[in-house]
Amino acid sequence: MLDLAILGLLHESPMHGYExxxxxxxxxxxxxxxxxxxxxxxxxxRLQTAGWITxxxxxxxxxxxxxxxxxxxxxxxxxxxAEGKERFQDLLAQVGPEAYEDAAFxxxxxxxxxTEVDIRLRILEGRRRKVEERREGFREVLQRAAERLDAYTxxxxxxxxxxxxREVRWLEExxxxxxxxxxxxxxxxxxxxxxxxxxxxxxxPPLTARPxxxxxxx
Amino acid sequence: MLDLAILGLLHESPMHGYExxxxxxxxxxxxxxxxxxxxxxxxxxRLQTAGWITxxxxxxxxxxxxxxxxxxxxxxxxxxxAEGKERFQDLLAQVGPEAYEDAAFxxxxxxxxxTEVDIRLRILEGRRRKVEERREGFREVLQRAAERLDAYTxxxxxxxxxxxxREVRWLEExxxxxxxxxxxxxxxxxxxxxxxxxxxxxxxPPLTARPxxxxxxx
DNA sequence: TCTGCCATGTAAGCCGTTACATGATTTT
DNA sequence: AAAATCATGTAACGGCTTACATGGCAGA
Numbered sequence: 001m002l003d004l005a006i007l008g009l010l011h012e013s014p015m016h017g018y019e020x021x022x023x024x025x026x027x028x029x030x031x032x033x034x035x036x037x038x039x040x041x042x043x044x045x046r047l048q049t050a051g052w053i054t055x056x057x058x059x060x061x062x063x064x065x066x067x068x069x070x071x072x073x074x075x076x077x078x079x080x081x082a083e084g085k086e087r088f089q090d091l092l093a094q095v096g097p098e099a100y101e102d103a104a105f106x107x108x109x110x111x112x113x114x115t116e117v118d119i120r121l122r123i124l125e126g127r128r129r130k131v132e133e134r135r136e137g138f139r140e141v142l143q144r145a146a147e148r149l150d151a152y153t154x155x156x157x158x159x160x161x162x163x164x165x166r167e168v169r170w171l172e173e174x175x176x177x178x179x180x181x182x183x184x185x186x187x188x189x190x191x192x193x194x195x196x197x198x199x200x201x202x203x204x205p206p207l208t209a210r211p212x213x214x215x216x217x218x
Numbered sequence: 219m220l221d222l223a224i225l226g227l228l229h230e231s232p233m234h235g236y237e238x239x240x241x242x243x244x245x246x247x248x249x250x251x252x253x254x255x256x257x258x259x260x261x262x263x264r265l266q267t268a269g270w271i272t273x274x275x276x277x278x279x280x281x282x283x284x285x286x287x288x289x290x291x292x293x294x295x296x297x298x299x300a301e302g303k304e305r306f307q308d309l310l311a312q313v314g315p316e317a318y319e320d321a322a323f324x325x326x327x328x329x330x331x332x333t334e335v336d337i338r339l340r341i342l343e344g345r346r347r348k349v350e351e352r353r354e355g356f357r358e359v360l361q362r363a364a365e366r367l368d369a370y371t372x373x374x375x376x377x378x379x380x381x382x383x384r385e386v387r388w389l390e391e392x393x394x395x396x397x398x399x400x401x402x403x404x405x406x407x408x409x410x411x412x413x414x415x416x417x418x419x420x421x422x423p424p425l426t427a428r429p430x431x432x433x434x435x436x
Numbered sequence: 437t438c439t440g441c442c443a444t445g446t447a448a449g450c451c452g453t454t455a456c457a458t459g460a461t462t463t464t
Numbered sequence: 465a466a467a468a469t470c471a472t473g474t475a476a477c478g479g480c481t482t483a484c485a486t487g488g489c490a491g492a
Contacts, residue, residue, distance in 0.1 A: 002479085018443050026359050027371055029352075030378030039480050041445055074444060074488095112370035134247075141244055151402035152330040153245055159388060160248030163381065170377060184369030220451085236471050257452055259473055292460090292472060 001104055002035065002043050007052060007080060007088040008111040014056045014079035017041055031106030044078060052084035088114075095122050100130040121178050128171040135164035219322055220253065220261050225270060225298060225306040226329040232274045232297035235259055249324030262296060270302035306332075313340050318348040339396050346389040353382035 025034035047053045056079040092115050105127045138161035243252035265271045274297040310333050323345045356379035
């Protein structure tokens with residue numbers, strides 16, 4: 001799961017570990033807290049040994065910004081290899097029941113723009129099923145055991161039910177959208193939120209496009 | 219955290235491990251998946267060694283149901299000790315920053331009916347703070363980096379923002395409620411959901427009441 | 437100069453899971 | 465008689481965090 005995330009990010013552009021961690025926590029911020037270095041660096045090592053990633057020579061200053069520094073300390077920049085890309089696709093397509101768990105689902109979702117439509121649908125549907133089951137669980141507890149639980153526990157169940165219900169509806173919209181052919185999820189339908197709403201959002205990337213401007217690296 | 223949950227449940231009534239696991243997954247279903255036996259039984263052992271719980275003699279058939287069985291297999295029934303109750307209160311009151319994490323917060327919340335009002339408030343406020351920070355993180359990403367992220371990643375951020383925003387509002391209601399003196403969280407305010415709406419829910423327990431059939435402690 | 441952030445790494449350990457092993461009791 | 469579910473446990477391993485150790489570079 002960390003593998004998937006790292007390969008995915010490096011697929012977008014080469015990066016060193018420290019940067020990787022930051023990107024990870026913004027890209028997957030909705031899913032999990034920042035990963036620790038004690039986990040990140042050994043994983044990078046492992047991925048390198050496996051041949052999925054290699055060290056790239058610290059990008060020789062493509063953009064002539066701040067060139068005078070020999071090479072600020074180590075700063076090992078990694079990039080994904082061809083095998084790594086294959087591996088990445090394999091991991092994406094591996095849709096076992098674990099892929100519907102909260103964390104795994106989130107990671108898969110985060111890389112949906114690199115995933116085939118049918119895989120996306122399988123994941124979204126599997127996730128929906130899972131959340132529906134969860135939701136039914138809450139409903140049953142609320143219906144059957146309501147009298148036996150204290151008010152706080154009940155409130156927790158209600159909150160859980162509400163969240164599950166919302167997620168199911170969210171997933172349904174996404175599924176409908178995938179089926180309709182329009183690839184990128186359109187936002188705004190269920191608005192209410194977004195207070196200042198920076199207009200930027202409607203410049204949605206054409207999707208299927210290459211991972212943005214390589215620049216970044218350094 | 220498992221300790222807290224187990225002590226909490228045994229505080230309500232004596233139970234054997236298997237039963238404990240089931241109760242745990244309904245009571246904390248909104249928080250975490252069922253705990254595995256490989257974790258549960260060793261923990262029970264540890265709690266027993268520490269003196270927080272003891273084996274109770276398989277409840278001598280208080281309710282005269284199915285008495286003819288000698289004692290179906292082992293079935294070790296545990297009950298909480300006086301020290302265990304103290305320990306439980308200590309754990310509840312230990313409101314370090316970890317108590318605001320998703321899982322820990324949920325467990326604390328689930329046992330709010332056994333917690334002092336001021337502790338409840340501290341936890342709710344700490345949690346709110348945490349979720350607010352999370353929410354701001356999403357907002358910043360959406361405002362600042364919107365163009366650089368693909369449509370799916372953006373959608374994930376939006377969904378995260380929405381969930382965080384909802385939770386903050388939920389917490390605010392709970393906090394207001396605690397402050398107002400009315401102990402039990404009133405439900406229904408933000409309704410919309412509950413489709414068949416089993417009426418059961420409005421027979422809300424008076425709270426402050428002992429957890430169900432008081433007996434328990436023993 | 438010193439604080440703070442960038443940057444990489446290692447070692448120990450926590451907290452939990454999976455898989456296995458066993459057997460009693462209940463239901464079909 | 466078989467299948468399901470109740471019930472308890474152990475051993476091995478896995479993923480991740482914490483704490484530690486090291487050092488470069490930037491700006492106050």
